[in-house]
Amino acid sequence: DSGVTQTPKHLITATGQRVTLRCSPRSGDLSVYWYQQSLDQGLQFLIQYYNGEERAKGNILERFSAQQFPDLHSELNLSSLELGDSALYFCASSGGQGSTSGRFYNEQFFGPGTRLTVL
Amino acid sequence: GENVEQHPSTLSVQEGDSAVIKCTYSDSASNYFPWYKQELGKRPQLIIDIRSNVGEKKDQRIAVTLNKTAKHFSLHITETQPEDSAVYFCAARENSGYSTLTFGKGTMLLVSP
Numbered sequence: 535d536s537g538v539t540q541t542p543k544h545l546i547t548a549t550g551q552r553v554t555l556r557c558s559p560r561s562g563d564l565s566v567y568w569y570q571q572s573l574d575q576g577l578q579f580l581i582q583y584y585n586g587e588e589r590a591k592g593n594i595l596e597r598f599s600a601q602q603f604p605d606l607h608s609e610l611n612l613s614s615l616e617l618g619d620s621a622l623y624f625c626a627s628s629g630g631q632g633s634t635s636g637r638f639y640n641e642q643f644f645g646p647g648t649r650l651t652v653l
Numbered sequence: 654g655e656n657v658e659q660h661p662s663t664l665s666v667q668e669g670d671s672a673v674i675k676c677t678y679s680d681s682a683s684n685y686f687p688w689y690k691q692e693l694g695k696r697p698q699l700i701i702d703i704r705s706n707v708g709e710k711k712d713q714r715i716a717v718t719l720n721k722t723a724k725h726f727s728l729h730i731t732e733t734q735p736e737d738s739a740v741y742f743c744a745a746r747e748n749s750g751y752s753t754l755t756f757g758k759g760t761m762l763l764v765s766p
């Protein structure tokens with residue numbers, strides 16, 4: 535168990551709908567990262583938050599948005615869903631810049647993921 | 654931005670053989686290179702990482718080598734076991750500010766008993 539939690543574990547919805555994925559980072563970690571994993575695209579970085587502020591954006595669609603709350607949990611909002619949005623969504627957390635959490639330099643700890651199926 | 658290429662996409666070996674997975678990166682400013690292992694249906698987990706001031710790092714049966722001049726790094730697994738079967742991802746990160754990881758597309762390693 536990495537200490538990162540994600541809910542829900544599975545989500546099935548229809549095209550055009552909107553969903554919210556939730557992530558709680560490890561205790562003490564300030565950074566949260568969101569990734570999308572589909573079969574042919576590997577792990578695609580979407581967005582990073584650090585202590586409540588957006589820090590970096592990757593290949594995140596305009597239909598997607600995220601935020602990090604004062605208690606450091608984060609939510610990823612996906613709207614106007616399309617079939618191609620079906621994927622496994624991971625969040626990861628780390629201790630922030632220069633952290634030496636764990637036995638590796640600035641390790642990112644991944645949550646168990648949310649599997650989104652859009653029908 | 655950074656671009657990471659990973660090869661091969663699949664690798665089949667017999668138990669006890671060695672396995673090598675190679676990655677190249679494009680941004681010479683990148684100086685942190687982690688490797689993640691993802692078992693079927695599970696989360697990626699960091700297994701080893703290397704910083705650019707080090708050429709090689711070993712941890713029991715796994716090792717990573719880095720060639721900064723050529724901008725490539727490799728994962729070496731010796732004495733492979735069936736439980737090593739998984740997808741392995743390499744990644745690269747520029748060590749400045751809050752730079753993020755760019756992942757390769759992954760290598761599915763299959764170790765046959």
